[in-house]
Amino acid sequence: MILIDYSFLLIRGLGITLWISWVALLLAALIGALIGLGRTSKRWSIRFLTGVYAEFFRSIPVLVTLFFVYYGLTLLTGINLSTFVAATIALALEGSAMMSEVVRGGLQSIAKGQREAALSTGMKAWQVELFIVWPQAIRVMIPPAVGVYVSTLKASSLASVIGYVELTKTGLLIRESVRGHSGSLLILVVIATIYVIINFAISRLGAMLEERNNFVN
Amino acid sequence: MKNYILKLSSMIAASALVIATSAAFAEQRDILKEVTDRGVIHIATASDVPPYSTLGANGELQGFDIDMGKMIAAELGVKPEFSIVDGPGRITALQTGKADIVIQDFTANFKRSQSVSFTDPYVVVGMVFFTLAKRTEIKTLDDLNKESMKIGFGRGGSQETLVPAAAPKASIVKFAGMADTMEALDSGRIDATAIDNIAAAGFYAGNPGKYKELPGRYSREDIAIGVPKGDFQWWLLINSWVRDFNLSGKNDALYKKWFNAERPKIFEVY
Amino acid sequence: MYNFNLFFIFPYLDSLQWAIWNTLQISVTATFLSIIFGVLMALVRLSNYKYLRLCGVCYVEVVRNMPMVVLLYLIFFGLPSFGIVLSGYISGLTALTMNSTAFMTEIFRSGFMAVSKGQFEAARAQGMTNTQLYRFIILPQVFRISYASLGNQIIGVIMGSSIMMIATIEEVTAWMFNTGSINFRYFEVFFVGGLVYFVLCQTVNLVRNALGKIIFKTAAAGGPW
Numbered sequence: 001m002i003l004i005d006y007s008f009l010l011i012r013g014l015g016i017t018l019w020i021s022w023v024a025l026l027l028a029a030l031i032g033a034l035i036g037l038g039r040t041s042k043r044w045s046i047r048f049l050t051g052v053y054a055e056f057f058r059s060i061p062v063l064v065t066l067f068f069v070y071y072g073l074t075l076l077t078g079i080n081l082s083t084f085v086a087a088t089i090a091l092a093l094e095g096s097a098m099m100s101e102v103v104r105g106g107l108q109s110i111a112k113g114q115r116e117a118a119l120s121t122g123m124k125a126w127q128v129e130l131f132i133v134w135p136q137a138i139r140v141m142i143p144p145a146v147g148v149y150v151s152t153l154k155a156s157s158l159a160s161v162i163g164y165v166e167l168t169k170t171g172l173l174i175r176e177s178v179r180g181h182s183g184s185l186l187i188l189v190v191i192a193t194i195y196v197i198i199n200f201a202i203s204r205l206g207a208m209l210e211e212r213n214n215f216v217n
Numbered sequence: 218m219k220n221y222i223l224k225l226s227s228m229i230a231a232s233a234l235v236i237a238t239s240a241a242f243a244e245q246r247d248i249l250k251e252v253t254d255r256g257v258i259h260i261a262t263a264s265d266v267p268p269y270s271t272l273g274a275n276g277e278l279q280g281f282d283i284d285m286g287k288m289i290a291a292e293l294g295v296k297p298e299f300s301i302v303d304g305p306g307r308i309t310a311l312q313t314g315k316a317d318i319v320i321q322d323f324t325a326n327f328k329r330s331q332s333v334s335f336t337d338p339y340v341v342v343g344m345v346f347f348t349l350a351k352r353t354e355i356k357t358l359d360d361l362n363k364e365s366m367k368i369g370f371g372r373g374g375s376q377e378t379l380v381p382a383a384a385p386k387a388s389i390v391k392f393a394g395m396a397d398t399m400e401a402l403d404s405g406r407i408d409a410t411a412i413d414n415i416a417a418a419g420f421y422a423g424n425p426g427k428y429k430e431l432p433g434r435y436s437r438e439d440i441a442i443g444v445p446k447g448d449f450q451w452w453l454l455i456n457s458w459v460r461d462f463n464l465s466g467k468n469d470a471l472y473k474k475w476f477n478a479e480r481p482k483i484f485e486v487y
Numbered sequence: 488m489y490n491f492n493l494f495f496i497f498p499y500l501d502s503l504q505w506a507i508w509n510t511l512q513i514s515v516t517a518t519f520l521s522i523i524f525g526v527l528m529a530l531v532r533l534s535n536y537k538y539l540r541l542c543g544v545c546y547v548e549v550v551r552n553m554p555m556v557v558l559l560y561l562i563f564f565g566l567p568s569f570g571i572v573l574s575g576y577i578s579g580l581t582a583l584t585m586n587s588t589a590f591m592t593e594i595f596r597s598g599f600m601a602v603s604k605g606q607f608e609a610a611r612a613q614g615m616t617n618t619q620l621y622r623f624i625i626l627p628q629v630f631r632i633s634y635a636s637l638g639n640q641i642i643g644v645i646m647g648s649s650i651m652m653i654a655t656i657e658e659v660t661a662w663m664f665n666t667g668s669i670n671f672r673y674f675e676v677f678f679v680g681g682l683v684y685f686v687l688c689q690t691v692n693l694v695r696n697a698l699g700k701i702i703f704k705t706a707a708a709g710g711p712w
Contacts, residue, residue, distance in 0.1 A: 056685070061650075063649045064680060067664075154552075158556060185568035188560050192558070196549050
């Protein structure tokens with residue numbers, strides 16, 4: 001089978017996809033945590049601004065954000081962006097909107113009673129947040145965060161449109177090479193299968209984590 | 218309701234702020250210095266237009282354009298670094314400095330010259346239409362110039378304006394790239410496609426007997442190297458390389474290697 | 488110096504109209520179809536026959552875990568290998584609908600499961616037929632429970648329509664790409680395009696909230712709903 005020759009390229013493509021999604025997720029988690037924290041702030045202005053941020057990135061298709069970062073942002077700032085950096089930034093921006101919801105949900109899920117009880121023992125507010133609230137909140141946030149990772153992984157396939165060689169683009173390039181021989185059906189099915197297996201496995205992992213959460217609680 | 222109006226107006230305000238601060242950059246670039254300091258020249262090219270440039274099984278680019286790029290890099294004493302771009306991408310790559318030169322079946326024309334600069338041509342081509350050989354009912358462009366006929370091509374190329382001009386009644390279908398277009402042609406999704414005659418010859422050579430070209434050249438296109446606007450020294454340098462390439466016989470040799478034919482001379486036809 | 492000047496876009500606003508129409512057309516059709524199929528597939532997933540349920544699960548998991556780009560490529564470029572050559576619009580619509588159906592299935596399934604079992608039993612005790620049961624008791628409640636998620640999914644469909652340019656559908660993102668490549672005013676083009684999507688999504692949000700208030704208000708008042 002011709003495809004065996006390309007297995008190395010496919011594995012590399014998969015690795016690149018997993019890697020860029022992971023980096024984007026970490027960035028998204030960082031930004032999302034800040035935004036999510038802002039969403040629960042007591043001050044209306046902060047809640048409003050962070051709300052605008054989240055709404056904005058959920059109203060623009062990922063592809064458009066990607067185009068904008070790759071073409072438009074470079075024009076604006078004059079900094080050269082490689083396809084990798086542009087794709088990572090775009091994916092992170094998109095993911096941060098989702099992560100901000102996850103963080104907000106996680107923080108709000110910690111019963112108010114916990115905070116009040118901790119405060120009444122004489123702990124300062126920041127100590128309460130750092131040592132009591134966040135550790136519990138993070139455990140709650142992990143299952144939906146896995147969902148965001150899957151989402152980011154799927155969105156990473158759009159990076160192929162700006163030419164970043166991740167799994168989808170690898171498949172398309174292989175398609176061009178074998179076009180004379182077998183048509184593109186086989187390679188496309190292979191690519192699709194890889195995505196389905198990987199995402200399904202990751203989702204299952206998230207579900208397992210969620211069950212462990214409930215069991216422990 | 219009020220929340221939404223507030224959000225919308227703040228969004229608009231934010232965008233306005235972004236635009237206002239886009240007093241971007243008007244620096245005079247010294248590309249030659251950048252390239253030699255870096256030790257690497259960034260060359261943007263395509264990956265799906267044989268024999269100008271294709272992606273081999275090992276992930277390496279190869280083709281006429283690629284060899285040109287390597288020759289230029291060697292002359293400058295730097296390493297070549299290729300990146301793959303699409304139709305619109307090659308313009309932005311030059312505008313933003315992502316690429317120092319673009320060698321990509323790039324047609325020089327006035328409109329584009331407002332954003333980027335072109336060297337002298339290294340190849341002159343004309344746009345041709347071709348279709349599957351088994352479509353015996355399509356013999357000339359007149360057969361294609363009907364509403365029921367679909368002509369397809371990749372976005373962002375010179376075909377965008379040339380094809381509707383040549384066949385105004387035909388339906389236009391735009392694809393993400395030449396690879397997609399060729400696949401569509403093979404499956405009968407479109408009736409014909411258009412590209413310059415040399416790229417077309419590349420497709421014929423790779424698939425003997427499969428395609429048939431319709432008579433007539435529907436444009437004269439100077440295929441040249443694209444360089445960023447604004448650095449005259451860089452343009453002079455690359456242009457003088459192109460002239461040498463054309464005059465010294467290097468073009469003849471490379472042409473023969475990739476196109477398997479004698480290189481036609483470049484005449485100015487007025 | 489990059490001069491941001493929206494006037495460069497004016498000559499292309501005409502084609503933008505068509506692009507917006509294409510976006511809306513495919514989004515609305517896909518939404519409508521995927522709601523219908525979603526309800527059906529949700530019932531399949533909840534059915535009493537193990538193999539039927541398995542089919543449902545397979546469909547949802549396979550389609551949900553695949554990026555829509557890949558699905559579109561499969562339909563548009565893969566099917567011709569079987570001799571099935573669908574037009575660009577039909578291919579795009581199929582991909583968008585298939586993708587959305589997978590999510591709609593899950594939304595409705597949660598909705599169905601959230602309707603307490605007691606409802607089923609009480610209605611049957613009254614002597615209602617299955618059709619009456621679903622039409623008057625179950626579906627309205629499912630609809631109400633899933634309402635918010637439905638709105639989000641509709642927005643998801645509009646977002647998904649931006650990929651349709653690969654299937655040669657000239658929708659808004661394609662317009663952005665085409666116009667940018669003709670006049671090189673990428674920045675302005677992205678601004679206008681982004682604005683269109685933003686307005687579309689916020690409109691859906693506004694309509695959903697307004698409609699929601701009307702529907703739920705009636706229910707709270709003890710009306711037939």
